[in-house]
Amino acid sequence: MACQLPADCLNEIFEYLEIDKFTLHSCLLVNRLWCEISVRILWRNPFDFKFDRKRSFKIYSSILSTLIACLPDESKNFLYNNGIFILTPTSKPLLFNYASFFKALSIYRINTMIVNVLKNRPYSISVDKNSLVANEIIKMFANQISSLKKLTYYHSYFYYKRHFNISFPHFPGARDLSELCCGSDLPSDFFYQLSQICHNLQSISIDFRSSVTDELKGLISSQNNLKDLNLSAFDDGSWTDIIPAITKHSHTITKLKFHSDDDISSFSFISSFSNLQELLFSFLGGVLEDFIKLQYVNFLKLQVLKIPYECPKPEYVMKFLENNGKNLKKFYTGENNKDLSLSIAKFCPNLKSLFVIFNDDEIDVLKTILINCQYLESIKIWCGTDYLSEKEVLETVAKYSPNNFCELKIHHITNSDVSPDDLESFFICWERRTLKKLSFTIIVEYQLYCGYNNLETLEVIKKYENLGTIKYVTKSEEEESEEEEEKF
Structure with a gap:
């Protein structure tokens, strides 16, 4: 047996x-x-896939028809009586109650699914009927999901004013919620309901586009062990009113992200966050004046710092690195300042991952970083006009990168200046210097291909990929940004 x-x-x-x-x-x-066992895992979050017009429609159709089959008879009859006819996968009873397996819900993805599938029906589906389908499905989830782990609920004008009128029901399964992503402009009773049953959120992401309600403040205050906080403020939105509720968790929060289209939102309050390990500032305008205060603060456990867009004045960041660089494992900045780059080599000896922009005459700065940061495993570098020559980068990485180095990301601003012989020399050198396979990633400009246009060069890459010397990856700028955000 x-x-x-x-x-x-x-x-x-x-x-x-x-x-x-x-x-x-x-x-x-x-x-x-x-x-x-496997069906429960597959249906925990079936919306977790990258959107592709043709493929996504097929997936959405399959998910919606299955969910309609899971609806109680009362809901099916209700939709039928309102002229909504959606075919189910089979006329027989389903093998499983698939709706009960969900652990992650995105109201936006549910609504997107309904719009995309029903707009292709031979009969007309009105805005009100879209809402009827969405509300019956959400009501079913509220009744059948016993333990929801992640909820994503944003109040988009397009979907909620033009296509949907969502009524969020009482949701007992949300008591186990550990991750919430939402907008501050949701109805106050939504936040009140969660604050009464949900006290163990580990991660909260809030998009601020309107004033903050007392119910939202209450929800944040009522959490017992909040660790991850992501604050986004756009269209004159601000998180200032919620700062007292946030600072209550200054000893438990280890991960903070700030996103804004200007610098009017305050963030100096994080100076009291003694256990902070990861910090991101993603501001599209302004000069991050609040960083004047933070440059002198010691975050003894900080390991990740990312400032991808507008950067504080280099001297502020340099002082910050002097105080906090020793423990940093990852540093990501969109700044191209020589003194700042040299301060990385001086103050951040334990870095494992780095992105910083070098000007075209700063190859020696890259060399200094590679020599001083002996734990470095990954680096992302812009190459092309006004930036470093890729040929020089390859030569420098091959000669000076530390023993554990295993990932080189080249962001092409213009077509590569390396010849097939240059690339082959680099790969041969890499074979000799280490047993580690190199992840050789090329990042191309979004909607504009800049990279290897030479067939011989691509053949050299393929050759050493087949030999196992490298793992070659090509990504768009957009894909790279998404991946960086997920890693963070």
Whole structure:
């Protein structure tokens, strides 16, 4: 008799396969036990896929028809009586109650699914009917999901004023919520309801576009162990009114992100966040004047600092690095200042990952960083007009990068200046100097291809990829930004 692993062991194994949807789908066909375990993982967050017009419509259609089949008879009859007819996958009862498996809900993705699928129906679906479908599905989730872990709910004008009128029901399963992504302009009763049952949020992301309600403040204040906070302020929105509720969690929050289209929102209050490990400032305008105060603060546990757009004055950042650089593992800045770059080499000896912009005459600065930062594993560098020559970068990385270095990201501003021979010399040198495979990533400008246009160059890359010397990846600027955000 064949040995069969117990369900808890299989579940632990299948958890590792979550990112490999193809393999998980294969597990559905092995036997009943494997099917029961893998289907729960596949349906925890079926909306977790990258949008592609043709592929997404097929996925949305499949998910919506399955969810309609999961609706109670009362809801099905209600939709039918209102002239809404959506075919289900089968006329027979479903094998599972798929709706109950959801652990992550995005109201936006639910609404997007309904709009995309129903607009292609041969009969007309009105705005009101879209709302009827959405509300019945959300009501079903509220009744059937016993433990919701993530909720995403933003009040978009396009979807909620023109296409949807959403009524968020009482949701007992939200008591286990650990991650909330929402807008500050949601109805106050939504925040009040959550504040009464939900006290263990680990992560909160808020998009500020209107005034802050007392109910939202109450929700934030009522959390027991908040660790991750993401604040975005656009269109004159501000998080200033919510600062007292945030500072209550100054000893538990370890990860902070600030996003804004100007610098009017205050963030100097984070000086009291003694356990901060990761910090991001993503401001599209202004000069981050609040950084004047932060430059002198010691964050003893800070390991990640990202300032991708508007940067404070270099002298402020340099002073900040003098106080906090020793513990930094990752530093990301869109600044191209020589003194700042040299301060990285001086104050950040334990860096593992770095992005900083070098001017075209600063190859020696890159060399200094590679020599001084002996734990460096990954670096992203802009190459092209006004920036470093890629040929010089390859020569410098091959000669001076530390032993653990394994990821080189080249962001092409213009077409590459390296010849096939230059690239081959670099790969040969890499083969000799280390046993580590190099992740060789090329980042191209969004909607404008700048990179390797020479067929011989691409053949050299393919050759050493086949030999196992490198792992070659090409990404658009947009994809790279998304990946960086996910890593952070």
